[in-house]
Amino acid sequence: MATTERDYYEVLGVDRDADDAQLKKAFRGLARKVHPDVSGEPDADERFKEVVEAYEVLANSETRELYDRYGHAGLKSGGFRPSQFDLGNLADIFSAFFGDDMFASATGQRRGRGGDIAAEVEIELVEAALGAAREVPFQVAVGCARCTGSGVEPGSDVQRCPTCRGLGRLQHVSRSAFGEFVRTQPCPACDGRGQLVEHRCEQCDGEGHTLEERRLEIEVPAGIHDGQRIRISGEGHAGALGGRAGDVYVRVRVRQDPRFVREADHIFSTVDLTMTQAALGAHVSIPTLDGDVDLEFGPGTQPGETRVLRDRGMPVLQGFGRGDHRVLVNVAIPHQLTEEQRALLRQFESSADEDTYRADEGFFDKLKSAFR
Numbered sequence: 001m002a003t004t005e006r007d008y009y010e011v012l013g014v015d016r017d018a019d020d021a022q023l024k025k026a027f028r029g030l031a032r033k034v035h036p037d038v039s040g041e042p043d044a045d046e047r048f049k050e051v052v053e054a055y056e057v058l059a060n061s062e063t064r065e066l067y068d069r070y071g072h073a074g075l076k077s078g079g080f081r082p083s084q085f086d087l088g089n090l091a092d093i094f095s096a097f098f099g100d101d102m103f104a105s106a107t108g109q110r111r112g113r114g115g116d117i118a119a120e121v122e123i124e125l126v127e128a129a130l131g132a133a134r135e136v137p138f139q140v141a142v143g144c145a146r147c148t149g150s151g152v153e154p155g156s157d158v159q160r161c162p163t164c165r166g167l168g169r170l171q172h173v174s175r176s177a178f179g180e181f182v183r184t185q186p187c188p189a190c191d192g193r194g195q196l197v198e199h200r201c202e203q204c205d206g207e208g209h210t211l212e213e214r215r216l217e218i219e220v221p222a223g224i225h226d227g228q229r230i231r232i233s234g235e236g237h238a239g240a241l242g243g244r245a246g247d248v249y250v251r252v253r254v255r256q257d258p259r260f261v262r263e264a265d266h267i268f269s270t271v272d273l274t275m276t277q278a279a280l281g282a283h284v285s286i287p288t289l290d291g292d293v294d295l296e297f298g299p300g301t302q303p304g305e306t307r308v309l310r311d312r313g314m315p316v317l318q319g320f321g322r323g324d325h326r327v328l329v330n331v332a333i334p335h336q337l338t339e340e341q342r343a344l345l346r347q348f349e350s351s352a353d354e355d356t357y358r359a360d361e362g363f364f365d366k367l368k369s370a371f372r
């Protein structure tokens with residue numbers, strides 16, 4: 001695609017003489033901004049890929065030189081191919097470039113922010129209306145106390161990795177028409193740690209961290225919608241070597257209530273009146289978010305009539321007031337009649353005349369005026 005041919009410096013918004021720190025800063029900021037999860041632009045994937053590729057090329061002095069001298073064509077004939085990242089995972093991409101991942105860097109002597117944790121709670125619609133307190137269980141990685149996060153069994157020997165001479169990375173040099181071309185990758189002999197351990201820590205099996213069960217009390221705010229997330233900062237996985245802990249994101253699922261339909265902050269429900277109740281009038285108990293409410297329906301109530309209970313809907317999240325609750329009347333017509341009941345109905349029908357069914361404004365007129 002043509003978009004991949006844009007100037008890398010332009011893509012990152014930096015000068016041609018930008019140093020490492022400037023590149024890194026520009027990339028971090030941009031990656032967070034254009035990441036498909038947050039950007040919402042239709043071409044977010046392409047745009048993000050472009051930013052990652054630009055940084056990958058410019059952050060490496062060899063590919064940067066190649067690009068500076070020969071442009072995109074130089075990279076192609078030099079054998080450069082952009083790395084394939086899981087674009088959905090920003091943390092993975094950052095950790096590939098900066099080593100932010102606490103697990104990979106525990107013995108790599110790098111400080112890093114801990115990973116985020118996703119948790120979930122489910123609440124009833126009625127609880128969502130009032131707000132609810134919930135205990136959320138989750139597993140969190142904490143630094144191993146036995147080896148203080150190094151992954152090395154206390155008293156055991158640690159050797160510098162001979163394969164990478166302690167660097168944790170291996171460089172592959174390939175030659176091309178444009179000169180030497182160097183790519184680096186984590187050392188497979190030591191998993192990028194730079195050292196070989198005689199005995200792994202028995203407590204954490206060399207991982208440097210252990211999993212701990214935790215519970216967190218969270219307040220679900222009134223009016224929350226299904227699928228919204230609550231962020232609790234600093235309660236996620238421990239950071240590496242004193243780095244900041246990650247965050248916990250709790251997704252709130254609001255269970256459907258068979259009695260109600262929620263639309264934004266409004267609530268809809270139906271009430272079934274029997275034919276006789278509708279004709280004679282009745283008091284009926286209606287379930288609402290605040291409990292049962294007694295409603296009076298006058299004689300001659302028609303199917304399709306609605307009652308609006310103002311401010312009985314869902315509270316507005318982080319706002320004021322509540323939505324409405326609308327009750328739609330349904331009139332139940334009998335399905336099965338005994339011989340005696342049929343006779344009574346026939347008798348009723350023969351006594352009825354035009355006036356019996358006449359209303360000031362008929363149901364269909366009302367419906368029509370509702371649409372006007």
Ligand SMILES: [Zn+2]
Pocket residue numbers: 144145146147148149150151152201202203204205206207208209
């Ligand atoms: Zn340990």
Ligand SMILES: [Zn+2]
Pocket residue numbers: 161162163164165166167168169187188189190191192193194195
């Ligand atoms: Zn090594």
